[in-house]
Amino acid sequence: MASKRVRVGPVLDVEVGWPVLLAVTWLWLTWKTLRLVGRVAWWAVRNPAKTVVLTVGLAVWARWGLPGLAVAGVVGVGVPVAVLLVVARDRFTRRLADGARSVWRRWVVYAPRWRRLMSRHGLFVRDDGTEELAALREVRCTGVVDRLRVGIPTGLAPADFEQAAEALAHAVKAEDCRVRVSRPGEVWVDLLRRDPLRETVPPLPVPRVVDLRGVPVGCREDGELWRLRLLGxxxxxxxxxxxxxGSVLWSLIRGLAPAIRSGLVELWVIDPKGGMELSFGEPLFTRFADTSPADFADLLDQAVEGMNARAARLKGKTRQHTPTPGDPFRLIIIDELASLTALVGDRRVAVRIDDALGHLLTKGRAVGYTVVGALQDPSKDVIPYRNLFPTRVALRLDEPTQVDMVLGDGARDRGAYCDRIPHALPGVGYVKLDGVREPFRVRAAYLTDEDIRALAAEYAPGRALTPADIPPALPAGFEGPPAEAA
Ligand SMILES: Nc1ncnc2c1ncn2[C@@H]1O[C@H](COP(=O)(O)OP(=O)(O)OP(=O)(O)O)[C@@H](O)[C@H]1O
Ligand SMILES: [Mg+2]
Known part of the structure; x- marks a missing residue:
């Protein structure tokens, strides 16, 4: 027995001696062992907390045996739990409930029916008689949504999941299903069990410190606060x-209230509906125009003048203006943008408005002049400047085609069904969040006329500045969002 015949498939068919065979086997085992050690080390580096707990656990076990390990376990789990119960009871119990719910729903609701769910919706690939299903990797549940992290089998794409979304929602009796790319090869499938946006969102608390990078305006469908960026x-x-x-505009104004009172933010407001929508808040506004197109043009021209003067002052010094009471952030709010840009009868005034708006939209972002415009019909001929608004909110729209006009190509296919928002849910809409490809559903908080009057009475500009009104410093290197942030 000096040699052995080795055949590997059709390629290799040789006679080798035992020493060679043993050497190859030894190399193979060494390679496998090294790889295992490497993997464990890599896991330890990526999970430092778990590594520390495991190492301490092993050390305690080696030193004091099983009883010692049991005592350490009780102390190690009991003490942090007790501390969390004292300092962050609500958040902790919610997390705990969500964790238990996630485990339960993963193993009781989704795992048993996963094969059927995937094969009925075509979310599998068949290859050489074998079948690879989309893989259920993680389930995270909250009171309103089940979020499934799903591995995409080679051969399928996120679009296949987007196509199956509606049917998947019906299959698991969810209100809605949204698909988001998590990373290459993986998607989050969000199944909405209960619509958290069904109830009117009451006015949010006025923030103590106003952060122009995210002004709270309402609620997101995942239960988080919906913040709108204004800076840049x-x-x-x-x-x-x-x-x-109107509810988005008023919630935004409410979120800015302390900074309006202290003069860090000025509101310049145009209400072409003759003050129907916004005149309640007039005490909060530095400039207000609600009568003639000539007034609107004057207001916008003055804004452009101020903007140009500021741009000249800041040139070469900074790339993003920082508001101060002497040099405030100016928010130009325009309700019914279309009446300004398309429906003005006087040609000369229309040209002035067009010019001023064009200037503000192209140059205002970096120098603290932000335009917020409301619009009923987003079609191209009504608003030629649509693409100059990096941040966009799409509420209920009449036509499916209008959705992409507002949120960008493909937004409706990715789940922004603005045309399906019921009339009974005013204030509900879709937004694109920074860095997230898929649109998020949101609902603006609703302020009654009384709320608005009370806000105007309490926060009219002119009060002395307090330290709480000064916004936190911007992170180093901040230059505003990328142009395509919306
Ligand atoms: N966020 C909201 N939550 C609950 N109800 C709301 C909300 N927003 C608006 N509503 C209700 O819907 C009505 C219409 O809203 P609003 O006037 O803001 O609409 P709009 O989009 O400004 O319409 P228009 O273009 O005609 O001015 C309000 O009077 C109010 O009753
Ligand atoms: Mg309105």
Whole structure:
């Protein structure tokens, strides 16, 4: 027995001696062992907390045996739990409930029916008689949504999941299903069990410190606060009549209130509906125009003048203006943008408005001049400046085609069904969040006329500045959002 015949498939068929065979086997085992050690080390580096707990656990076990390990376990788990119960009871119990719910729903609701769910919706690939299903990797549940992290089998794409979303929602009796790319090869499938946006969102608490990088305006469908960025961007709010554009504007104003009072933020407001929508808040506004197009043009021209003067002052010194009471952030709010740009009868005034708006939208972002415009019909001929608004909010719209006009190509296919928002849910809409490809559903908080009057009475500009009104410093290197942030 000096040699052995080795055949590997059709390629290799040789006679080798035992020493060679042993050497190859030894090399193979060494390679496997090294790889295992490497993997464990890599896991330890990526999970430092777990590594520390495991190492301490092993050391305690080696030193004091099983009883010692049991005592350490009780102390190690009991003490942090007790501390968390004292300092962050609500958050902790919610997390605990969510964790238990996630485990339960993963193993009781999703795992048993996963094969059927995937094969019925075509989320598998068949290859050489074998079948590879989309893989359920993680389930995270909250009171309102089940978020499934799913591995995409080679051969499928996120679009296949987006296509199956509606059917998947019906299959698991969810209100809605949204698909988001988590990373290459993986998607989050969000199944909405209960619509958290069904109830009117009451006015949010006025923030103590105003942060122009995220002003709270309402609620997101995942239960988080919906914040709208104002610094370094312009915001377009589109929605059919009665869709709730006013509630977005008022929530935004409420979120800015302390900074308005202290003079860090000025509101320059145009209400072409003759003050129907915004005149309640007049005490909060530094400039207000609600009568003739000539007034609107004057207001915008003055804004452009101020903006140009500021740009000249800041040139070469900074790339993003920092508001101070002497040099405030100016928010130009325009309700019914279309009446300004398309429906003005006087040609000369229309040209002035067009010019001023064009200047503000192209140059205002970096120098602290932000335009927030509301609009009923987003079609191209009504608003030629649509693309100059990096941040956009789409409320209920009449036509499916209008959705992509507001949120960008493909937004509706990715789940922004603005045309399906019921009339009974004003203030509900879709937004694109920074760095997230798929649109998020949101609902603006609703302020009654009384709320608005009370806000105007309490926060009219002119009060002395307190330290709480000064916004936190911007992180180093901050230059505003990328142009395509919306
Ligand atoms: N966020 C909201 N939550 C609950 N109800 C709302 C909300 N926003 C608006 N509503 C209700 O819907 C009605 C219409 O809203 P709003 O006037 O803001 O619509 P709009 O989009 O500004 O319409 P238009 O283009 O005609 O001015 C409001 O009077 C209010 O009753
Ligand atoms: Mg309105």
């Amino acid at each position: 961007t312009h915001v377009l709010i589109a929605g059919a009549t009665g869709a709730g554009k």
